[in-house]
Amino acid sequence: MASGLQLPTDDSVLLQVTHDSIKSFSAELRFSLQTTIESVKEKLWRKCGTSVGSMLLQLFDESGSKLCDLADNSRPLGFFSPHDGLHIVDLDPSSVTSRVDGWRILHLSGKYTISEEAYNKLDSNFRKFKEKLASQNATGNQNKLPDNYMVDLCANIKVGDRCEVEPGEKRGVVKFVGKAETAGPGYWVGIQYDEPLGKHDGMYGEGKRYFDCPPHNMVALLRPDKVK
Numbered sequence: 246m247a248s249g250l251q252l253p254t255d256d257s258v259l260l261q262v263t264h265d266s267i268k269s270f271s272a273e274l275r276f277s278l279q280t281t282i283e284s285v286k287e288k289l290w291r292k293c294g295t296s297v298g299s300m301l302l303q304l305f306d307e308s309g310s311k312l313c314d315l316a317d318n319s320r321p322l323g324f325f326s327p328h329d330g331l332h333i334v335d336l337d338p339s340s341v342t343s344r345v346d347g348w349r350i351l352h353l354s355g356k357y358t359i360s361e362e363a364y365n366k367l368d369s370n371f372r373k374f375k376e377k378l379a380s381q382n383a384t385g386n387q388n389k390l391p392d393n394y395m396v397d398l399c400a401n402i403k404v405g406d407r408c409e410v411e412p413g414e415k416r417g418v419v420k421f422v423g424k425a426e427t428a429g430p431g432y433w434v435g436i437q438y439d440e441p442l443g444k445h446d447g448m449y450g451e452g453k454r455y456f457d458c459p460p461h462n463m464v465a466l467l468r469p470d471k472v473k
Contacts, residue, residue, distance in 0.1 A: 256278040256279070257275050257276060257277050258276055258322070258328065259275045260273070260276060260330065261331070262289065262330075262333065263330065263332050264332075264335075265333060267293060270333075274289075274331075276327075277322070278412055280321065280322050281318065281319060281321055281322070282302065282315045282318045282319070282320055282322060285315075286318070289302075289333060295333055295335045295337075296337065299337035300333060300334070300335065301315075301316075302314070302315040302333060302334075303315070303331070304329075304332075305331075305332055306328070306329055306330070307328075307329045307429075312325075323413065324412075326410070326412055326415070389430075390429065390430040390431050392431065393431065394431025395431050395432045395468055398432070399422050399432050399469050402422050402434055404419050404420060405418065405419060406418070406419045408434075408436065409472075410438075410471055410472055411473065415439075416439050417436045417439050417463075418437050420437050420457075420458060421434065421456040422469075423455075425453075425455055425466060426453070427453045432469060433455075433468065434467050434468070434469050434471075435464065435465075435466050436464065438464070438465065439463075441463050442463065
């Protein structure tokens with residue numbers, strides 16, 4: 246295994262899985278964080294029909310923004326700290342499920358690029374799915390968690406503290422502790438990572454800024470139980 250990451254044997258995560266070209270495919274699936282990306286692809290192949298060799302997996306956060314590509318098949322899923330959305334891209338132009346309009350496939354490197362405009366034009370993508378889901382369940386979701394959710398876990402977390410985020414052993418500095426209404430009820434912790442592993446600059450949701458950080462994809466807003 247390429248990673249030395251140590252994960253509890255009972256660690257798992259429930260992810261909302263979508264497909265770039267199969268509009269009807271959407272499922273909540275549970276994965277062990279110790280499972281390799283290759284094994285995740287094999288499980289999804291049985292669900293959607295996209296072959297393992299043609300499958301690219303992408304992680305998305307709760308706002309529908311892309312976090313990263315799961316490009317290393319030998320890594321355990323937990324290495325990438327998944328927590329919300331998993332999106333399947335079919336890279337085979339001859340596949341009955343593939344959609345290459347708007348995508349540029351670089352066959353020599355095995356990589357692709359897509360512009361923000363082209364991504365937004367797709368009839369079905371993870372961001373649109375999350376927006377629709379949030380719109381339908383906004384009231385119900387707000388009532389599920391109390392206003393002081395996880396406040397007790399913030400007692401020993403202070404702005405300026407060095408910290409480590411689990412899973413993934415990512416390290417950084419605490420930049421914010423408190424309520425973040427645009428992220429959801431309860432208490433949140435804003436982290437500026439030492440490496441470019443995040444996606445924000447302290448602004449979250451509908452233009453709401455909770456703290457200031459350099460715009461270098463180094464920031465994340467997390468629940469306090471993920472921070473130590």
